[in-house]
Amino acid sequence: MAGTLELRQQVVDSMGMLLPRVLRREVPAVSEDTRLMEELGLTSSSTLELLLELEEELQIQINVEDVDREDFASIGRLADFIAGHTLPAE
Amino acid sequence: MSDFPGRPATTLDSVATYLPEQRVAIEDLAGPLGLTAMQVKMFRRFHGLAEVRVAPDATVVDLLLAAAGRLERLRGREHRVRYVLHARTFPVVVPYPISPPHEVCRRLGLDRAIAFTVTHHACATGLLAIDMAGRLLAGDGDPEALALVLAGEKTFTHDARLLPETSIFGEGASACLVGCSGTRDRLLAYAANQRGDFDDEVAPDDPGPRFQREYPACLGAAMLAAVARAGLRLDQIGLILPHNVNLVSWQRLARKLGFPADQVLLSNVPVLGHIFCADAFVNYQTAVARGMVRPGDRYVVAAAGAARGATFSAMVFEH
Numbered sequence: 001m002a003g004t005l006e007l008r009q010q011v012v013d014s015m016g017m018l019l020p021r022v023l024r025r026e027v028p029a030v031s032e033d034t035r036l037m038e039e040l041g042l043t044s045s046s047t048l049e050l051l052l053e054l055e056e057e058l059q060i061q062i063n064v065e066d067v068d069r070e071d072f073a074s075i076g077r078l079a080d081f082i083a084g085h086t087l088p089a090e
Numbered sequence: 091m092s093d094f095p096g097r098p099a100t101t102l103d104s105v106a107t108y109l110p111e112q113r114v115a116i117e118d119l120a121g122p123l124g125l126t127a128m129q130v131k132m133f134r135r136f137h138g139l140a141e142v143r144v145a146p147d148a149t150v151v152d153l154l155l156a157a158a159g160r161l162e163r164l165r166g167r168e169h170r171v172r173y174v175l176h177a178r179t180f181p182v183v184v185p186y187p188i189s190p191p192h193e194v195c196r197r198l199g200l201d202r203a204i205a206f207t208v209t210h211h212a213c214a215t216g217l218l219a220i221d222m223a224g225r226l227l228a229g230d231g232d233p234e235a236l237a238l239v240l241a242g243e244k245t246f247t248h249d250a251r252l253l254p255e256t257s258i259f260g261e262g263a264s265a266c267l268v269g270c271s272g273t274r275d276r277l278l279a280y281a282a283n284q285r286g287d288f289d290d291e292v293a294p295d296d297p298g299p300r301f302q303r304e305y306p307a308c309l310g311a312a313m314l315a316a317v318a319r320a321g322l323r324l325d326q327i328g329l330i331l332p333h334n335v336n337l338v339s340w341q342r343l344a345r346k347l348g349f350p351a352d353q354v355l356l357s358n359v360p361v362l363g364h365i366f367c368a369d370a371f372v373n374y375q376t377a378v379a380r381g382m383v384r385p386g387d388r389y390v391v392a393a394a395g396a397a398r399g400a401t402f403s404a405m406v407f408e409h
Contacts, residue, residue, distance in 0.1 A: 045132070048135075049132060
């Protein structure tokens, strides 16, 4: 459980660095409540790119088969999803 | 129950396909298609695309003839073919006055057939062509008459090779003999929902993201409408034969519908890509070859097409 909470926090902490990379522009300070699509303008494609960047940054593998559009509602929701859908390291 | 009371049954008499031997990995398409390393990675990881087939030296007529030539049940019945329909994603694929379906008629000796091309539903046109073939045959009233529905196109332009952030097209072809009698795969229902508001010139407020957002609901609604018109429930459907646009959209749609993802035939997506209007027929052949449909099983064929506007279509068949 501690590992899951730790991973969740790591996801949130990584966003400040990864979002400007995915959106290719500066991004104001974000919080768990920041809405990825409505506020920041992430598209279906850039949300998937964000997952790949997170995998690389955190050295994890996300079970992407289960991801739904709703999981990108906010940074907090995305962190919840990733914490619960990370595949064991090979 | 059938959605077409009083009309003779529309049946799939036989289906044949042609897939070129040459395989191209999507990594090798990055340069020609102008894809970044990240875009290729996303296609492979999320969209489930790994390779496509191509036949660089073959024309579109060659592709169609290769598929039609494998229709064993066509031999000796050429005189019964009244209509030849080429179901196409792209309205224009050859210079005037070449007409692929007319050329196929000439080469196969289908000298009693009226030949024409069907477009306007983009990648969902294959289903439209089956419905049209069934209606034409029903109107003729000859139970022996047949129609030949052809599908397959060349990846001849950038637009015909890549659906940005969505899919990669491959080459191949299908040929389907449609009849109006017999007990083979019988069409129970057809639903097609056209959305002109997804046309980017009619609605200049960037309909791309809106199409992506509404795609699952629209295609799901077409599938449920077809199932309902067949007098069935979704849990009475054993298999979905999808269009091969990508994996992630079908995994999401299956979840949304509460339909088991392993009963959506997705195994051709990684190895063939999106073969325009031929996907349904290629997947049908795979399903039959693997024994995934048994006599009496009901299955759904679903496709969506986006070009000038969008079309979401589904058919229900009984095997």
